[in-house]
Amino acid sequence: MTAPVLAIRAKSVLTLAGESPARGAQLFAALKKIDNAVILVRGGLVEDVRPWAQARLPVGARVRDVGPVCLAPGCVNAHLHLELSHLAGRTLWGKGFTPWLASLIPLLGASSENEVAEALASACADLAGTGTAHAGNVTGSLARGLALADKACREMGLDVSHFCEWFGFGPPFVDDARPWPPRCRAALAAQPFLAARCAPAGHALYSTAPDVLRAARKACAARGKVFSFHLAESPEETQLLTTGDGPLRDCYENVVLPQGWRPPGMRPLAYAASLGLLGPGALAVHGVQLDAQEVEALAAGGTALCLCPRSNRNLGVGTPPVRALMENGGLLCLGTDGLTSNSDLDVRREAVYLRETLDVPPEALVRLLTVNGAAALGLAAGGRLTPGAPATFCVLPQALTY
Template sequence: MNPENTESPESDEPSEALLAIRAKSILTLGGEGPARAARLFAPLKKIDNGVLLVRDGLVEDVLPWSQAKLPAGTLVRDVGAVCLAPACVNAHTHLELSHLAEKTRWGRGFTAWLQSLIPLLGAAPQADAVESACATLALYGTLYVGNITGSLPGGTVLADAACNEAGLTASHFCEWFGFGAPFADGERPWPPRCRQALADDPFLMARCAPGGHALYSTGPEILSAARQDCSRMGRVFSFHLAESPEETQLLTSGSGPLRDLYAGVVLPPDWSAPGLRPLAYAVKLG
């Protein structure tokens, strides 16, 4: 393939700012689904000697070069012996906790990890750690992040600014933790650590959605209110689901290490287990 070669198979139909980007191979991710076990290492489907058709900044099609019927006047850019792929998406990250990297306990189960994390949550977020995390994400090809926020005061504003600086597009999921619903009827269910920041910046609010922490750590009325708000506003609803065997044990039997950790601290005195596995309980709550 020759980057200087811009000849293309043409049709007589006029072009409306059509750009054809030709590459040695293209990963479309079309038709790919969730992978498990050995399929995690299976090669992704690709198009060799492919072309990506872009009009007004949006991808129209991707197909083999031999099948392309390009309108007269199409701008063809041959990028040579490279592989084109969609940008990476980190759908769930906690940017404001970036300064805690390598400070928690691994390899001893979920509850042991939580026990090592909770005492570290008293410190304020660190700008340099968040900025470094965003720069690293961008360096490795990430373009879009779903940032779970609300753990630390000021974390949402800090994470959003760091994403902008690194060229990342961010959606922020403002995470509720705890029981009881400290918001009035008709009031949008923003968590306390996000509410004032969003009230001060409507443009930031437009990139945020209320979310939950988990079925065992967020009151069902809060989860329902947040879910309904997301549905009404056309936003994605986010929460942690079925993270660990300890969560399943807590929700089905009301016992186990998570109950011991959260009893009297997060779980209210009258809390009782729903007697359902996490997915079934989430479905019951709607």
């Protein structure tokens, strides 16, 4: 029996049909909008999008009029720490990166599995309810974090890519073929089906051993997976990598950093380049501390960058050079980071924040939320409302419509 058609009518729809990942001037090009539009959905997939006046509804079709709103493809939240959602409201904001980190570390592992699972269920419900279609979830902090996060996403119908994050300098990975952090390795052994949605990842240049970062990058390239890591997030990171001192050194000394650790004496981008971590297939996150030459080099090398501006504001680490990043032609997308450094997981609010504080045009922000986010996560067909695509969409906030 053929599934019935659901006709979703709205004031306007941005399908992003025919759109490629946008860089540079392409970000600011006009988007094709269908006014007084209808999305025809059958079996959970888009069958067509057209003006209401041209709709030919089959017998038995159900019509849902969502009113005077603009619909767009479901958002891609390219970077968030889902499994730490139970720590919302319990960390220190506004005092800098290291005080926030010092407030977070004692909380890791201090909660029950039920508490973690309940917070994950709530977080994933919020993601789905605000129109997120795909999440780039960083995992590996908690013993059962990967399995619990994946289960919560599946139950809410969220697509997810898991970045299995190495943190620390030892013990080393098992071998080059399996550079999975221990907690994620255990989850994959128990539930092998998770592997299709997982990739090894690094935490950061100052908190993950260089050989592990290189091995994880190599493994991702061999498997056609995206490699992700935090880059140039805070002034403390730059200080630690260049001079080897500062508050981050004091926080990590003989706890994360091994005895006798010496700084590479390079700024974050140069150090990442020296380890072979950059280029197509790599997704760096934050980029707040990039200078003008580094912005140009990052874009020229083909590394994607995920911006999490509200998290950066809340922690007091600065504002990423958004305009320069856009104008230099890098592949940019958006993420919320997580509830330890953000008030919610609605990635549309990252876009609204950039619109209101930096006057970034809405056309660029819609692309960052959709096709660019999909491309940054290696999702070739994501971020568009076209026939055959999943019928996942979001309501664009007023600030992002035109």
